[in-house]
Amino acid sequence: MMAMKTSDEQFKERVEKNLNDSFMRGAISAAQARFQTRRQARVEELGNWEEWRAHGEEIRKHVLENLDAYLYELSENVEKRGGHVFFAKTKEEASDYIKNIATQKQAKKIVKSKSMVTEEINLNAELEEIGCKVVETDLAEFILQLNDHEPPSHIIVPSLHKNRRQIREIFAKAGYDKSEQPEEMALFARKTLRQEYLTADIGITGCNFAIAESGTVTLVTNEGNADLVSALPKTQIVVMGMERIVPTFEEMEVLVSLLTRSSVGQRLTSYVTLLTGPKGEYETDGPEEFHLVIVDNGRSKILGSEFQPILQCIRCAACVNVCPVYRHVGGHTYGSIYSGPIGAVLSPLLGGYEDFKELPYASSLCGACTEVCPVKIPLHQLLHLHRQKIVEQEGKAPISERLIMKAFGLGASSSPLFNVAAKVASPIMSPFARDDKITSGPGPLKAWTEVRDFPAPNKESFRHWMKQRQKGEKS
Amino acid sequence: MKVSLFVTCLVDMFQGNVGKATVELLERLGCEIDFPTSQVCCGQPAYNSGYVVESKGSMKNMIKAFEHAEYVVTPSGSCAYMFKEYPHIFKGDPEWEQKAQCLADKTFELTDFIVNVLKIENVGARLKGKATYHTSCHMTRLLGVKDAPIRLLKNVEGLEYVELLGKERCCGFGGTFSVKMGNISGEMVDEKVRNIEETGADILVGADAGCLMNIGGRISRTGKPIRVMHIAEVLNSR
Ligand code: SF4
Numbered sequence: 001m002m003a004m005k006t007s008d009e010q011f012k013e014r015v016e017k018n019l020n021d022s023f024m025r026g027a028i029s030a031a032q033a034r035f036q037t038r039r040q041a042r043v044e045e046l047g048n049w050e051e052w053r054a055h056g057e058e059i060r061k062h063v064l065e066n067l068d069a070y071l072y073e074l075s076e077n078v079e080k081r082g083g084h085v086f087f088a089k090t091k092e093e094a095s096d097y098i099k100n101i102a103t104q105k106q107a108k109k110i111v112k113s114k115s116m117v118t119e120e121i122n123l124n125a126e127l128e129e130i131g132c133k134v135v136e137t138d139l140a141e142f143i144l145q146l147n148d149h150e151p152p153s154h155i156i157v158p159s160l161h162k163n164r165r166q167i168r169e170i171f172a173k174a175g176y177d178k179s180e181q182p183e184e185m186a187l188f189a190r191k192t193l194r195q196e197y198l199t200a201d202i203g204i205t206g207c208n209f210a211i212a213e214s215g216t217v218t219l220v221t222n223e224g225n226a227d228l229v230s231a232l233p234k235t236q237i238v239v240m241g242m243e244r245i246v247p248t249f250e251e252m253e254v255l256v257s258l259l260t261r262s263s264v265g266q267r268l269t270s271y272v273t274l275l276t277g278p279k280g281e282y283e284t285d286g287p288e289e290f291h292l293v294i295v296d297n298g299r300s301k302i303l304g305s306e307f308q309p310i311l312q313c314i315r316c317a318a319c320v321n322v323c324p325v326y327r328h329v330g331g332h333t334y335g336s337i338y339s340g341p342i343g344a345v346l347s348p349l350l351g352g353y354e355d356f357k358e359l360p361y362a363s364s365l366c367g368a369c370t371e372v373c374p375v376k377i378p379l380h381q382l383l384h385l386h387r388q389k390i391v392e393q394e395g396k397a398p399i400s401e402r403l404i405m406k407a408f409g410l411g412a413s414s415s416p417l418f419n420v421a422a423k424v425a426s427p428i429m430s431p432f433a434r435d436d437k438i439t440s441g442p443g444p445l446k447a448w449t450e451v452r453d454f455p456a457p458n459k460e461s462f463r464h465w466m467k468q469r470q471k472g473e474k475s
Numbered sequence: 476m477k478v479s480l481f482v483t484c485l486v487d488m489f490q491g492n493v494g495k496a497t498v499e500l501l502e503r504l505g506c507e508i509d510f511p512t513s514q515v516c517c518g519q520p521a522y523n524s525g526y527v528v529e530s531k532g533s534m535k536n537m538i539k540a541f542e543h544a545e546y547v548v549t550p551s552g553s554c555a556y557m558f559k560e561y562p563h564i565f566k567g568d569p570e571w572e573q574k575a576q577c578l579a580d581k582t583f584e585l586t587d588f589i590v591n592v593l594k595i596e597n598v599g600a601r602l603k604g605k606a607t608y609h610t611s612c613h614m615t616r617l618l619g620v621k622d623a624p625i626r627l628l629k630n631v632e633g634l635e636y637v638e639l640l641g642k643e644r645c646c647g648f649g650g651t652f653s654v655k656m657g658n659i660s661g662e663m664v665d666e667k668v669r670n671i672e673e674t675g676a677d678i679l680v681g682a683d684a685g686c687l688m689n690i691g692g693r694i695s696r697t698g699k700p701i702r703v704m705h706i707a708e709v710l711n712s713r
Contacts, residue, residue, distance in 0.1 A: 015656075015658060015659060016658070019658060019659070019662060324644050324645045324647070324663055325656075325659055325663075328659055328662040328663060328666075329659060361652070361655055361656060362656060362659065363649070363652070364612070364645045364647060364648065364649025364650075364652045364653075364660070364663070365523060365612075365649055365650075365652070366612035366613075366616070366645035366649065367612055367613070367616040367617055368612070368616070368643070368644075368645065370616070371616050384523065384525070386525075387523075387524060387525030388525040388527050389525075390525055391524070391525035391526055391527075392525070392527070392528070401524070402526075405521050405524065405526040405529045437692075437695050439696070445654070447653075447654040447655075447657025447658075448653055448654050448657060448692070450657055450658070450661065451657070451658070451660075451661030451664065451665065451693065451696065452661070452664060452689065452692030452693040452695070452696050453691075453692045453693075453695040453696050454688070454692055455489065455490075455688055455691060455692065455695070457488065457489040457490075457491075458489065458490060458491040458492050460491055461487070461488065461491050462482055462486055462487050462490075462491035462494035462495065463487060463512070464491075465491060465494070465495055466494070466498070466510050467512075469498075470510075
């Protein structure tokens, strides 16, 4: 099972389980530290990062505001170069189209690289159902696939939660018997995969940016496998979310730079692959057939809504790499292929509140995500907007909470009432206090006092002191 | 200079000492303090939980309570930021948007006010010890007040300042987040306290009562010999 939703467990259970996974937490906090330091260096060396961000935001906003026109231009240009374009409204339409191609080509083996959106449309399972062998060729995806199709925990490095020792154990399932040196393990993966490229019937990749003016698909990678996936098999299918467009090569370059600096802290990745339609008459490499599948799957509903800024996302994971909640709970807690702040905003939009209503609350609204986002998406504000919708429109907030908030509204909007509250807060709390602290609190305070004390209120309330003081001054 | 004090509900109800220190400090720096007693809570707890309608009543009350003020000063970065948010929240409201903007424009967080309005960087405070400082998220990222508290702290006589490792990382307070996601919040504050301990500081200073209650609560639970002080209390030490 691997659509958007990756778990049937309750959110609370997932939190509990992952908080207890010390291996995962060690791997994640180390990775966050690495990513953050590298990103910081690459951002600072530019000297005018804020201008870069503003430019990135401007490009993405412009595309979203003119998405119809750019989608049209892109399709025209892909077709002009002999490619096929399919616009899929739903995930079923998308996977059916791809399954049809596989059936027509009598495909037995399909190699894949670089695509979150194919997970969104549950493509692997669908293809396996009709008898295709699907091989993930990104190292991280390859690891997870070997590990009984474990879901990704990070949008750039899906196996981020695994440490070397665990990866070695997973590789052992496929006959690996060497050390846990990353180089040695990568070599093993490469050897295993090399065979697969040569014998695959279809190559499927995602798309970082599609360039409207030329119909070119851009893939930004570090392993070079996307090159092989797209060059060796006879049929090439690119699957992209409908918003991943840029007008021209110029904007593509800006966004690639923002992407590589923000995600892994590189000036440029090792490979930037450009694919334009099938192999031309005088070209020696490339597929004979080229399909571009543009997936909507809920995106057009976001367009024009208050949540539109989330479609600016270029999937760099900078927000994930800096998130203090993700740091402790890891990607699987989100129960979605999209985790971290981007996942907490996007998953309820694409997958509905029913499955993802807790995610907007899995944030202290600290704003670290908003601060790093290279295209200036106000992530913490969008998380807050979700909360507002859940409370006001969906009626999904717990009743007890609604009552407390109603009471809050009443108390805090009337100063006489608030005055009383301020005066009685101290006496009400004092029975729970021992040695100036409360170690086991009543009601909602219980969750607080599980891990920390609550300081007992100061003996004299501020209001009282102030009043006495002012009286004293007058007399 | 006349200053209207927005003391914040946490300080009003639980941490009176922070309010007292703020008043004494500002007076010593030559300000005349006005305390509008009709002030309530800024509405943030309900607002952040998504209860926008419920929170607007208290916001209107606050706007009224400070209508007469020349400067509004508060010992909390987070609550100061909330006032700055009011114009967005009342956007398009013919009666309240303008008033909300006025309030936002004249509101200052305490250390920002001292450094950037009063133009004072040494308040003449004296305190012995080794202190580290927790940069609260709303104050640093959203309000944008970063240097002021550090500059003031570095000028406190007898106080050694050490920087906190991972200082930009949230302490896990997040208002209702701390009870709604109690265990995640707990892990966050636990890491924060470990980082504080590693500095070897014996005083932890902060500028937001919420964060300090959270971090202080964890310090108290773990029994670490670290004193937790609001920056107003530090600057008011002599
Ligand atoms: S939301 Fe921003 S920071 Fe997060 S993945 Fe998308 S572009 Fe990157």
